[in-house]
Amino acid sequence: MLRSVIAGSGSAIAPHRVTNDMLARIMDTSDAWIRERTGVETRYYVEPGTRTTDLGVIAAERALEMAGVAREDIDLVVFATMTPDQYFPGCGGLLQSRLGLRPVPAFDIRQQCSGFLYGLQLVDAHIRAGLARTALLVGAEIHSGFMPWGPGSWARLAGDVEAPLEPGEWETTTSVRHLTVLFGDAGGAVVITAADDGSRGVVDQALYADGTDAAKLCVPGNGFARRPYVDPEQIRRLEHVPVMDGRYVFKMATTRMTEAARALLERNGLTPGDLKLVLMHQANLRINEFVQRSLGLSDAQVCHNIQRYGNTTAATVPLLWDECVRGGRIEPGDAVLMVAFGAGMTWGATLVRA
Ligand code: ACO
Numbered sequence: 567m568l569r570s571v572i573a574g575s576g577s578a579i580a581p582h583r584v585t586n587d588m589l590a591r592i593m594d595t596s597d598a599w600i601r602e603r604t605g606v607e608t609r610y611y612v613e614p615g616t617r618t619t620d621l622g623v624i625a626a627e628r629a630l631e632m633a634g635v636a637r638e639d640i641d642l643v644v645f646a647t648m649t650p651d652q653y654f655p656g657c658g659g660l661l662q663s664r665l666g667l668r669p670v671p672a673f674d675i676r677q678q679c680s681g682f683l684y685g686l687q688l689v690d691a692h693i694r695a696g697l698a699r700t701a702l703l704v705g706a707e708i709h710s711g712f713m714p715w716g717p718g719s720w721a722r723l724a725g726d727v728e729a730p731l732e733p734g735e736w737e738t739t740t741s742v743r744h745l746t747v748l749f750g751d752a753g754g755a756v757v758i759t760a761a762d763d764g765s766r767g768v769v770d771q772a773l774y775a776d777g778t779d780a781a782k783l784c785v786p787g788n789g790f791a792r793r794p795y796v797d798p799e800q801i802r803r804l805e806h807v808p809v810m811d812g813r814y815v816f817k818m819a820t821t822r823m824t825e826a827a828r829a830l831l832e833r834n835g836l837t838p839g840d841l842k843l844v845l846m847h848q849a850n851l852r853i854n855e856f857v858q859r860s861l862g863l864s865d866a867q868v869c870h871n872i873q874r875y876g877n878t879t880a881a882t883v884p885l886l887w888d889e890c891v892r893g894g895r896i897e898p899g900d901a902v903l904m905v906a907f908g909a910g911m912t913w914g915a916t917l918v919r920a
Contacts, residue, residue: 569761569768571761572887572920573634574634574757575628575629575754576624576755577881578754580621582611585597586747588723589746591722592735593743594740595743600747603852605850606748606876619657621706625704625754625755625884629755637665638667641668641701643659644702646677646880649712650674656672658673665702673685673688677775677912678908679849680908682880682881682906683883686904687771687773689758693758699760702755702757704754706752707878708751713746713807714804744810745812750875750878754888755884765919766899767919770830770833770916773914774826775913777910779818780911782809783809783811783815784809785808786809788800815849818911822911823847823907823913826914828861830916831903842896843868843869843895843902844858844904845883846906847906848872857905896920899920901917901918902917903916903918
């Protein structure tokens with residue numbers, strides 16, 4: 567039976583480091599609040615004009631290099647993002663062209679924070695079916711475009727202006743502070759190759775979606791239920807910014823990630839103690855600490871980087887994988903469980919022998 571092995575990984579971190587104290591210049595928040603409630607200390611933003619595909623290209627080049635795979639060998643591209651360069655076409659084909667790949671199938675998928683795990687299942691199914699042998703899976707996001715901040719806010723964030731923000735704008739930035747402080751920009755990528763020795767690769771996956779409560783975490787505006795689909799009124803009402811019921815998402819993330827992990831381990835005859843490492847989607851350190859306790863995982867079995875990068879949605883899991891491989895925390899053959907929960911609602915777990 568063919569197995570899908572993660573043969574190489576790479577990441578792309580945006581250049582501008584933004585601390586919690588810098589955010590406190592433009593909204594009513596504090597380093598203490600953000601750290602205590604979320605664990606986030608810094609996040610990185612791109613320069614305006616940088617595209618999600620740009621981050622994907624950098625991450626993919628690094629993954630190809632680590633895998634030692636030639637561009638002409640890539641026969642499938644899957645690009646997961648909820649922040650594409652433009653409405654259409656999606657980033658998959660753009661990445662294919664930017665990397666100079668052959669004209670191979672390129673999928674664009676949008677399962678938000680579960681995007682990387684959904685992409686992994688798509689690639690694995692292609693490999694098991696004999697439709698692909700060497701795939702590129704990318705998760706990348708530019709969330710800084712969601713920030714409803716005017717030029718005055720950006721200038722104060724950068725420290726170029728010291729005068730206090732004009733009260734109207736302060737009120738606007740503060741109205742969405744529970745959301746904006748969470749996110750950062752980044753890209754992650756893996757090269758996945760077919761192997762038939764069975765000792766390494768994707769072992770099993772369990773993915774889920776339930777749209778019943780989709781409105782609790784969504785972008786309400788700028789969609790084709792409107793005519794025209796985007797207009798200045800929607801932007802004035804901040805309908806281009808995600809709405810999020812944070813408490814609901816927190817509760818569902820802890821419940822669903824724990825359930826998915828348990829179900830997958832059980833059906834593979836494993837216990838949490840059999841895992842070398844668990845890589846959880848990085849949305850909130852407190853969510854992940856809760857899941858860690860529920861599953862009875864030791865500190866050595868979990869790895870977090872949300873403190874540095876914030877929530878980078880589809881990029882969190884490949885970013886974490888890449889850091890762990892390069893840092894020697896994941897070695898060939900290790901049992902690694904990936905778990906994610908995100909908008910949709912979508913969630914799932916993936917068991918891999920590294
Ligand atoms: N700074 C200071 N105070 C704040 C901030 C902030 N950044 N944000 C909210 N507050 C205030 C609120 O206004 C509220 O004040 P009040 O008591 O005077 O009304 C108080 O803090 C508590 O607010 P809550 O929203 O109840 O705070 P909570 O403890 O739930 O934390 C948080 C909010 C961090 C958003 C948390 O609910 C969370 O992380 N939820 C999960 C988020 C998540 O995983 N999202 C996934 C999105 S990714 C995707 O799929 C697109």
